Amino acid sequence: MSLNFAPVTIDRKDEYYELWDATPRRSLDYTLANLWGWQEYFGLEWCFADNLCWIRQTLPKPVFWAPLGDWAKADWKDLLKSMAASGTLEFIRVPVELSGILKDAIGDKCECVEERGQWEYLYRQDDLASLAGNRFHKKRNHLNSYIKTYGEPDYKPLGVDTACDVLEVQDVWCHWHECDDSPSLRAENDAIRRVLTNWDQFRNLVGGSLYVDNRMIAFSVGESLDEQSLGVHFEKGLNGYKGVYQAMNYEFARNAGKGYVWINRAQDLDEEGLRQAKMTYMPADFLKKETVRISS
Numbered sequence: 001m002s003l004n005f006a007p008v009t010i011d012r013k014d015e016y017y018e019l020w021d022a023t024p025r026r027s028l029d030y031t032l033a034n035l036w037g038w039q040e041y042f043g044l045e046w047c048f049a050d051n052l053c054w055i056r057q058t059l060p061k062p063v064f065w066a067p068l069g070d071w072a073k074a075d076w077k078d079l080l081k082s083m084a085a086s087g088t089l090e091f092i093r094v095p096v097e098l099s100g101i102l103k104d105a106i107g108d109k110c111e112c113v114e115e116r117g118q119w120e121y122l123y124r125q126d127d128l129a130s131l132a133g134n135r136f137h138k139k140r141n142h143l144n145s146y147i148k149t150y151g152e153p154d155y156k157p158l159g160v161d162t163a164c165d166v167l168e169v170q171d172v173w174c175h176w177h178e179c180d181d182s183p184s185l186r187a188e189n190d191a192i193r194r195v196l197t198n199w200d201q202f203r204n205l206v207g208g209s210l211y212v213d214n215r216m217i218a219f220s221v222g223e224s225l226d227e228q229s230l231g232v233h234f235e236k237g238l239n240g241y242k243g244v245y246q247a248m249n250y251e252f253a254r255n256a257g258k259g260y261v262w263i264n265r266a267q268d269l270d271e272e273g274l275r276q277a278k279m280t281y282m283p284a285d286f287l288k289k290e291t292v293r294i295s296s
Contacts, residue, residue: 003083005045005056008035010201012048017203019053022070025097027287028120028231028264030055030068031223033202037191037233050079057092066094076105080294084109089294093118096288111293117270120287121278123263125230128253128281135282139246146243150212155251158207158219163196165216166209173236192234195221206230208252210237210244217241218248222256230257231264249281 016032028034035044035055043058052069056062067074080102083089092115094102099112131140147153158166170192179185199205204224209216218237225231232252237244257263264287268275 003047003049003054005047005054008039008044008046008055010036010198012046013201013203015048016046016053016068019048019051019069023068024071025095025287026225026229027066027093027095027289028223028225028233028266029093029118030066031202031204031225031231031233033195033205033223033233036198036202037195038187039194040190041187050074064089064091066091066098071098071101076102080106080109081296084294084296087296091292091294094290094292096290099290099292102292102294106294109295111295112290113293115289115291118267118289120231120267120289121265121281121283122229122285122287123265123281124284125253125257125260125263127284128249128263129257131250139250139281142243142246143250144243146241146247149242153247153251154211155255156209156211157255158199158209158221160199162207162209162216163199166196166207166219166221167193169216169219169236169238172238176239188234192221195233206256208248208256210248210251212241218244220248220252220256222252224260225264228261229264230260230262232266 013032020026020030020032023030038044041059045056045058047054052067052074054067055065057065080089103110103112127136131143156162170189174185174189177185179189195202202223205221206224207219207221209220210218218241220232220235222230222232235245235248237248253263265278268278
C-alpha cells in the first residue's frame with residue numbers, strides 16, 4: 001500500500017472530523033486542534049486512505065501515530081503486511097484499545113510496549129467541580145485562599161473575541177518562564193497561538209478564563225472529545241496570584257465541564273513534577289497508550 005502524505009492543514013477538516021467521529025477511542029492527542037497546533041514542531045503529516053486517516057510525525061525522526069477511523073472495519077492484516085514489507089513499522093501514542101486489535105490481527109508480528117508518559121489522565125467531572133471530601137482538602141484550601149484574597153472567581157467563557165486577552169496572558173506567562181530559552185515552552189507557545197488565532201475553525205473547542213480587576217489572569221482551553229469526555233489542551237495562570245491554578249481548574253470543571261462524566265487533562269510526558277501535580281487531583285482512570293512495532 002502506498003500512502004501519499006501531506007502536512008496537516010485545516011482545509012481538510014471535514015474529512016478529518018468524519019473519521020474522528022468514527023474512532024471508538026478518542027485521545028486528546030488526535031484532536032484536529034492538537035494536530036494543527038503542534039504540526040510544525042513535530043512535522044505532522046496525514047494521508048486519507050482505506051477509510052482511515054494515517055498520521056506521520058517527521059521530526060525529529062519519522063514515526064507513525066495511530067490512524068483515525070472505524071478500527072473495527074479495517075483489514076489490518078493486509079494493510080500492515082503491505083506497509084511492513086520494507087521493514088519494521090513503529091507506531092507511537094497508540095491507545096491500548098487499538099494495540100489490542102492489532103495484536104489480535106497479526107499476532108507475534110506485533111510488539112506492544114507500555115508508553116506511561118503518554119497516558120492521559122482521566123478525572124471525574126464531579127470530583128473536580130466539587131473538590132469534596134478529605135482527598136481534596138489541600139485543593140479546597142488553595143481555592144479558599146484565592147476567594148479570600150480576590151473574591152468569588154470572575155469566570156468568563158472563551159471565544160474568538162477573547163483571543164487577544166488570552167495571548168496577552170500567554171505573553172506574560174512566557175516572559176516569567178523564559179520561554180525563549182526552552183525549546184519545549186517555545187513550541188507550546190507556538191501551538192497556543194496557532195490554535196487561538198484559528199479558534200473558529202475547530203468544531204469542538206471550549207474555554208474559560210478568570211479575571212481580577214477586569215484583567216484576565218488565567219485561561220483554560222479545552223475540547224469536547226465525545227458525549228462523556230472533555231479534554232484540556234492548555235491551562236495557564238499568572239505568577240503572583242495565589243491559588244490561581246486551583247481556581248481555574250475548579251471553575252473550568254464546573255462550567256465548561258458541566259454535563260460531562262470525564263475531564264481528560266492530558267499526559268505527563270514522564271516529567272516527574274508534572275506527574276506528581278496530576279496525581280494530586282486523584283485521577284480515576286487513564287487513557288492508556290503503547291508503542292507498537294510491527295515486523296514483516
